Amino acid sequence: MTRRKPRSEPRHVTFHLDKLLEERSMTLTELAEQVGVTLVNLSILKNDRAKAIRFSTLEALCDVLDCQPGELMSYE
Amino acid sequence: MSFSQSIRHFLFNQDSWLWRPNRRLLYWITTAAFAYAIAATVLDAIDVHPRYWFRFEAGKEKREFESSFSDERRIYTLANGSLMVPDLQEKMPSGVRAEGSLPVYVTVDRSTFKSRALTRLSALPLDLLFVVMIWLFRRVALSAVGTREAPGDPFVWANVRRLRIIAGLICIAPAVHAWSGIAEMELVSGTLHEFSMFSWDATGMFVAFGMGFALAVLAEVFAAGIRLREDVEGLV
Numbered sequence: 001m002t003r004r005k006p007r008s009e010p011r012h013v014t015f016h017l018d019k020l021l022e023e024r025s026m027t028l029t030e031l032a033e034q035v036g037v038t039l040v041n042l043s044i045l046k047n048d049r050a051k052a053i054r055f056s057t058l059e060a061l062c063d064v065l066d067c068q069p070g071e072l073m074s075y076e
Numbered sequence: 077m078s079f080s081q082s083i084r085h086f087l088f089n090q091d092s093w094l095w096r097p098n099r100r101l102l103y104w105i106t107t108a109a110f111a112y113a114i115a116a117t118v119l120d121a122i123d124v125h126p127r128y129w130f131r132f133e134a135g136k137e138k139r140e141f142e143s144s145f146s147d148e149r150r151i152y153t154l155a156n157g158s159l160m161v162p163d164l165q166e167k168m169p170s171g172v173r174a175e176g177s178l179p180v181y182v183t184v185d186r187s188t189f190k191s192r193a194l195t196r197l198s199a200l201p202l203d204l205l206f207v208v209m210i211w212l213f214r215r216v217a218l219s220a221v222g223t224r225e226a227p228g229d230p231f232v233w234a235n236v237r238r239l240r241i242i243a244g245l246i247c248i249a250p251a252v253h254a255w256s257g258i259a260e261m262e263l264v265s266g267t268l269h270e271f272s273m274f275s276w277d278a279t280g281m282f283v284a285f286g287m288g289f290a291l292a293v294l295a296e297v298f299a300a301g302i303r304l305r306e307d308v309e310g311l312v
Contacts, residue, residue, distance in 0.1 A: 051306070
């Protein structure tokens with residue numbers, strides 16, 4: 001009897017806002033105010049429900065969090 | 077407010093009744109249409125036929141309206157007039173050309189099982205087609221019209237599916253209609269003998285295909301709109 005191969009989970013882009021916010025002792029509300037994005041949209045980003053991100057939003061996030069896009073997200 | 081101002085208010089002011097989403101009215105209109113379609117189907121299934129007629133005789137100023145239910149099935153069809161009345165063309169006034177088809181009502185002889193089955197089979201497929209189409213249209217219309225507090229949203233995947241099904245049903249309607257014509261011709265052939273004739277409505281078929289195609293395009297426009305909205309909603 002052949003064993004079935006376990007189905008691999010689909011990979012997707014994941015945001016690490018939680019980790020970055022914790023490192024910088026910031027809340028999501030503060031980040032939303034500084035970046036100029038609504039709290040609802042940041043929550044969508046944080047919970048990996050976003051389908052696309054504007055370069056302007058990404059630049060603003062990197063600017064406020066003082067990080068590179070690669071630190072903000074990963075493909076896993 | 078003058079009459080012209082009232083008309084202008086009714087047509088262009090968003091507070092007027094015309095602009096207000098009236099879901100309740102739409103609900104009852106579509107429910108009545110659906111109930112009528114169901115009733116027509118049930119009556120055809122049990123082979124009972126309502127008849128309404130309005131008679132007006134111009135000379136006598138007499139108006140009559142009669143309605144009745146009967147288990148007698150009459151079929152409206154075309155008989156070959158040229159064969160029935162060989163001198164039909166000669167009886168026509170000058171400048172009028174007889175086409176040969178004569179509209180007639182034929183009472184169906186339902187003494188055999190075959191004729192009883194055919195009376196139902198000639199009517200039921202079209203009835204069911206209408207029932208399904210009215211139900212789907214009703215759902216699409218009700219999803220589009222909401223209330224002021226809860227506006228309707230027609231751009232949902234369920235409506236795309238419904239519109240695709242309606243488009244498909246409209247496209248197959250001429251075939252179902254042709255089947256009804258064939259079954260009815262078989263039913264009346266015993267009475268009409270060699271005078272029975274089958275007419276095929278090519279214009280109706282093209283109109284149905286056109287409407288079906290237009291609805292299929294509309295369904296894809298809905299699908300494109302929904303995809304676009306999903307993308308925009310997920311854009312941060």
